[in-house]
Amino acid sequence: MESAVTGTVRVGYVRALLDYLEDHDLATASVFSPELQQRLDDDCLSERIPVPLWSDLLAKAIAVTDDEHLPLKLAQSIIPKHWGVFAYAAMTCKNLAEVAAILIRYERLIDDANDAKLLADGDQIALQWIPRIPDLHPALMQISVASWVVFAQRHTGRSDLIADVEFSCPPPRDITQYQHLFGGRVRFDQPITQLRFPKDYLQLPITYHDPESHQLLVSQVIQQIQDLKRPDEYQQTVRGIIVQQLSHGRCTLDSVANGLNTPTRSLQHQLEQSGTSFRQLLDNTRAELARHYLDDPDMALVDVAFLLGFSEQSPFTKAFKRWTGETPGEYRKRHTG
The missing domain is CATH 1.10.10.60 (Homeodomain-like)
Incomplete structure (x- = not known):
């Protein structure tokens, strides 16, 4: 029975969902209890809640809004405060290769739902989303993978970056927004969830690269x-x-x-x-x-x-x-x- 106790997610990540619903005048009370909304205060964003609760909140938000594309929209609305020091450390990296290293080593600061794995395949790179907990809601993988792409586009200044994407979950009714966000081939019901993109992307510089700040921020990430x-x-x-x-x-x-x-x-x-x-x-x-x-x-x-x-x-x-x-x-x- 102890297996029912699972990992945790940073409250700031959950706050991103609350902020999105509020910004779009959507029914937050139908998703968040008053007690949980209190925990999403700016002073408590580094606290943790169970991953299954995060999964349930996403499922409820999708049902309440009747928007199957909500995970993609949420990924595009995430700002550094939602991810905390992890985001700032990634933003001060030298290039996307360093960002990928930060992601693979320290993504647990954001949530315990998955691990990230980077594989080279000729002139292509596969960035894989590996679940750590069984039977997760597909929204968790969709938000994570979409966030990776949004971060890369936003912090290299290259909105033209594209990637092929494969999801292990069934397809939604309409994949148009997936095609628009990722730009490449989009496939569902695949053995593993992953992004595939040109190896050259890893050398793209990050706009806010600052070696001194980066070193300090990484030390804070390690401490956390x-x-x-x-x-x-x-x-x-x-x-x-x-x-x-x-x-x-x-x-x-x-x-x-x-x-x-x-x-x-x-x-x-x-x-x-x-x-x-x-x-x-x-x-x-x-x-x-x-x-x-x-x-x-x-x-x-x-x-x-x-x-x-x-x-x-x-x-x-x-x-x-x-x-x-x-x-x-x-x-x-x-x-x-």
């Missing part, structure tokens, strides 16, 4: 990656205890501290140092497990509530709506039909 790894390791240990205890009944701060053989106050302090709290970690773990259980149409909602440590279905329904903006029944209907 290290900081990201440390809390992940501790939080993952705490999550494991939470998952174990939830399966046997109610889970509390004291019971988890006992499970870790550590004082309660010490557990609280260590979680605060890692950028979270017991309540936030419990909520995130419950939310992820809830989605995992709800994907099984034969599991009764009351059983899901009990497995998550709720005494009855009503408080579970209220909590799930706070986490996701919809009821468990609505989530299950949308995901299982």
Whole structure:
């Protein structure tokens, strides 16, 4: 059951979706709960939320707007603040080859959904999107791959750059906007998601190249990656205890501290140092497990509530709506039909 606990995404990336919906006068309240909107404040953009929640938000935004091209439009609206220091480090690279190296090594600062891989094939380069989590919404790969192209065009000053693109997901009803954005051949239902472009592109200079700034920014990126790894390791240990205890009944701060053989106050302090709290970690773990259980149409909602440590279905329904903006029944209907 621990496999239901997955990676995280930078809140700034999620903020890009909120900004896009607001800029186009679209229904943000139908996608984001008030609690989640509060977390998307400018002072909290480096915080993290679970990748499955990010996936659900994208799916909900596409459904609410009835716009299958929303991932492409969102990719074009992303600005440096959404990606943080990662974006500024990439913007000060010498050329696209350095940008690709930054992407492959440090994209985890943005999200844990995928890895990037660069392969040479004669005079062509393949930049591949490798999923780290199964059954992700196609929008995640579409945004990532489109963002790569938009960044290259924008920061080389070459809007004429084109690339062939292959997606592992089924095709949308209309691929016109895909053809317009990528410029080359667009194919779906392929074995792997990837961009293919001329090898010469890697030597294209970046407009804002600044060696001194770049060195400083890369050091900050490395520090953030290290900081990201440390809390992940501790939080993952705490999550494991939470998952174990939830399966046997109610889970509390004291019971988890006992499970870790550590004082309660010490557990609280260590979680605060890692950028979270017991309540936030419990909520995130419950939310992820809830989605995992709800994907099984034969599991009764009351059983899901009990497995998550709720005494009855009503408080579970209220909590799930706070986490996701919809009821468990609505989530299950949308995901299982």
